Amino acid sequence: MKQSFFDIIDNIPLTDNVYKMTLKGDISDITCPGQFVNIKLDGFFLRRPISVNDAEDGVLTIIYKVVGSGTEAMSKLKDGQLDILTGLGNGYDTSKSGDKVLLLGGGVGVPPLYMLAKKLISQGKSVSVVLGFNTKDEIFYEQEFKDIGADVYVTTVDGSYGIKGFVTDAMKDIEYTYFYTCGPEPMLKAIYKASATSGQFSFEERMGCGFGACMGCSCKTVTGYKRICKDGPVLEKEEILWEN
Amino acid sequence: MGKLDVTLCGITLDNPIIPASGTFGFGYEFAELYDINCLGTFSFKGTTKDARFGNPTPRIAECTAGMINAVGLQNPGVERVISEELPKLKKCFNKPVMANISGFSVEDYAYTCEKLDKEDQVGWLEVNVSCPNVHGGGMSFGTSPEAAAEVTRAVKAVTTKPVIIKLSPNVTDIVAIAKACEEAGADGISLINTMLGMRIDLKTRKPVIANKMGGFSGSAIFPVAVRMVYQVAHAVKIPVIGMGGVSSAEDVIEMMLAGATAVEIGAANLIDPFACRDIINDLPRVMAKYNIDNLSDIIGGVK
Structure with missing residues (x-):
C-alpha cells in the first residue's frame, strides 16, 4: 500500500x-488487476474505495457510478489533486485461468475486468467477455474490450441491446476453462450456480479503512473469516459461503 | 526540542500517542507502512475469552466529520491472540503494549486478563466496559458504577499489571462511574469509547448498519471527549487517557490540558494510516508554537 497524491487529468461521463x-501519479503499488484504490475527498470523512480500471505508464484510470453524495462530489471534479491509497486488495490471480477465459461483469462491476482482460491477452490467452447491463443507455466499454x-x-x-x-444467459453458450467476475451480489450468486468450472469472484462491502485495520468488511468463508479489503476483494469459488 | 515523554501508571512512554483499540489491529499491518516503534504504545484489538466473528455487515456508516462502526469485537479469542497474534506483534514492536480486553460476564473479564497478565510484552490491561456493539455485555458493565467496580475488582485480583478501565460516554454520570472504578482499585481510566449513533438510508428506509446502531467516532465527537476527560480527570487521582475524535497535534495538546496523561487516536488511523506517526512528528512544532517545553507539564493544566 502506498499513499500519494495524483493529478486529475480528466473526468468524463x-x-x-x-x-x-x-x-x-505513482502507480507502482498497483501490481495486479482486481485491486482497488481508496480516495480521500474534501468534506467527506471516509475514503471512497474504487476498483482500478487500468494502471499503465503512470496513469491510473477508475470508472465509478454516482451512488451517493461522495461520488456525486467526485463526478464534479475537473482538476486538482487527490490523496489516494493505492495497491489495496489481493486482485485476480491469473495463473489458474487455463487458455479460454471467460470474464463476466455486471454494471459498475465491468471496469476491473478491463485491466484483467489486458493481462490475460498479453499472456496469450483467449478471452471472452460478457458485459451485463439493465438497458442500452447504461452500456459502456463494449468497444474498449x-x-x-x-x-x-x-x-x-x-433486451434493448x-x-x-442476464450474463448467465450468455454464459451458457460460451466455452471456457475458467472464469472471473465482478458485479452485484445477485449476479455473483447466479454465476456461482450456473458456472461449470472454478473461478474467482470480486466482492463489494462497505469499508472503514480499506487496508485491513478496522474489521468493518469481514465475511465468513470456507477457510475462515476474511476481510474483503485485505484478504479480498477477490475470493475463489470454492471458498465462498453465501450468508443469505 | 521539547520533551514528549509521559509516565502512564509507572511506565514511561516516549510520547503520549497511543493508537486506539480496534483501529490498529495487532500492529503488524501498520508496521508494513512505518516503524511503529515511534509510538508511545498502542492498544491492540479488543480480545475476548472466545473467538468472535462480530456483527453482520454492513458494519460501517459515514457521518459528517465521523463514522459509525458496529464491528462487534471480532477477534480470534485470547488463546489464539497469545499464540498467533502476539508473536507477530513482538517482531515489529519492542515496547510494552496495551492489551484491550472485553467480556460478557465478570468471569470472562477475569479469565482473559489472567491469561494476558502472563505475557511479558503486555504493559497495561485496558479493560473495555463500554463496547456499544455487543448485546448482553460490554457497555452494560460500564453504565453502572457498581458493575464497573465489580469488573475492576475481579480483574485486579488476577493481575499485577496496571489496570485501565475504558469507559463509555453513553451514561448519565461518567464521574460517578470513574470514581467507583478508582475506589475498586483501577490504576487508570481511559475515555471516551464511541457514542451510540445511528444512520438511516433514505432510499431503502432502513438503518445503514445491519446492527441498526453503532459507535460514533471521529472528529465530530472531540468536544464531548474533551468535556468528559476534563470532568473525570478532575474527579479522580489516577491517570486518565483521553480519546475521542483526536486527529491533530493540537487536539493532543487540548486533550492533555483537559487532564489526559496520554492520548489515544482511533478513527483517524482508518482515514490516514500514517496519522499517529505524523501527529508525533508534528508535536514539537505545535509545542513550540504554544511555548510548551515539556508535554507532561501541561497535563490537567486547565482548572
Missing part, C-alpha cells in the same frame, strides 16, 4: 451516472 476519471482483442457479448435485462437477459 460514460453514461448518465457512470464516470471515468484518469489521474497521473473489442479493441484489445476480446470476444465481447453484451446482455441487457430489457445485445442478448436479452
